[in-house]
Amino acid sequence: MSGSVAIIGLGPGDPRLLTGAAQAALDAAEDLIGYIPYVARVPERAGLRRHASDNRVEVDRARHALELAASGRRVAVVSGGDPGVFAMAAAVFEAVEAGDPAWRHLPITVEPGITAMLAAAARLGAPLGGDFCALSLSDNLKPWDVITARLDAVLRADLVVALYNPISSARPWQLGAALSLAAGIRAPETPVMLARAVSRPDENIRVLTLAQAREAPADMATLVIIGASATRLIQRGPELRPYVYTPRSVPEAEPA
Ligand code: SAH
Numbered sequence: 001m002s003g004s005v006a007i008i009g010l011g012p013g014d015p016r017l018l019t020g021a022a023q024a025a026l027d028a029a030e031d032l033i034g035y036i037p038y039v040a041r042v043p044e045r046a047g048l049r050r051h052a053s054d055n056r057v058e059v060d061r062a063r064h065a066l067e068l069a070a071s072g073r074r075v076a077v078v079s080g081g082d083p084g085v086f087a088m089a090a091a092v093f094e095a096v097e098a099g100d101p102a103w104r105h106l107p108i109t110v111e112p113g114i115t116a117m118l119a120a121a122a123r124l125g126a127p128l129g130g131d132f133c134a135l136s137l138s139d140n141l142k143p144w145d146v147i148t149a150r151l152d153a154v155l156r157a158d159l160v161v162a163l164y165n166p167i168s169s170a171r172p173w174q175l176g177a178a179l180s181l182a183a184g185i186r187a188p189e190t191p192v193m194l195a196r197a198v199s200r201p202d203e204n205i206r207v208l209t210l211a212q213a214r215e216a217p218a219d220m221a222t223l224v225i226i227g228a229s230a231t232r233l234i235q236r237g238p239e240l241r242p243y244v245y246t247p248r249s250v251p252e253a254e255p256a
Pocket of ligand 1 (some may be wrong): 082084086183196219
């Protein structure tokens with residue numbers, strides 16, 4: 001078997017944010033597999049067969065990649081951002097575990113990418129400077145009860161929370177429900193950042209309060225960051241977006 005699978009992170013959008021290693025893995029590929037908008041980000045070239053799918057079942061796409069690799073092809077599977085963050089890498093390994101034992105002998109490599117959370121944080125300042133966590137609000141693959149239980153726990157733990165997949169046409173109410181839950185735990189003036197299409201031409205970044213964010217529109221290209229109690233804004237005047245940061249130091253709790 002001479003085939004292989006490279007699972008490649010394309011970064012948040014701007015080609016300059018694609019790593020050199022990811023570019024080299026794309027250049028070596030014979031077959032390109034992924035969700036349509038991600039495949040579209042890779043320029044066409046001779047010798048590269050493109051298999052863009054609108055199939056939302058990631059494991060089917062992963063199996064297709066493994067079958068092609070088992071037949072001897074050098075396959076690239078692409079995801080936006082990082083392929084290990086709510087994306088194709090886990091689907092490929094799930095397919096390997098459940099699939100043809102011969103697939104375990106295929107060379108499978110993962111090329112990291114800049115995930116949306118880090119690209120958004122870099123635009124804002126340093127909101128992830130202290131402890132933080134990332135959650136996907138999509139209930140396509142897990143029950144909504146699990147999502148709210150986890151969100152409740154991390155909000156109470158005073159972590160900065162990055163929310164991926166906040167909303168879509170099929171899931172219109174989840175972000176509102178998550179922000180209502182946050183409003184019951186965190187102060188109304190808590191900073192909430194809505195970072196849309198970071199590093200793409202239609203980028204839009206808003207720094208709001210939790211109270212304002214509950215009324216603000218977001219879409220599936222938006223990454224939401226909910227600040228912790230220590231997250232601070234540095235105001236820069238009416239024309240400029242404030243810097244947002246979370247200090248690394250946490251003061252000792254006052255003795256009771
Ligand atoms: N693997 C991707 C995440 C896939 S989940 C990554 O590491 O970034 C898809 C979600 O990621 C979107 O709903 C949105 O919340 C977020 N996202 C992806 N690209 C983004 C970008 N350029 N700007 C803001 N959010 C983005």
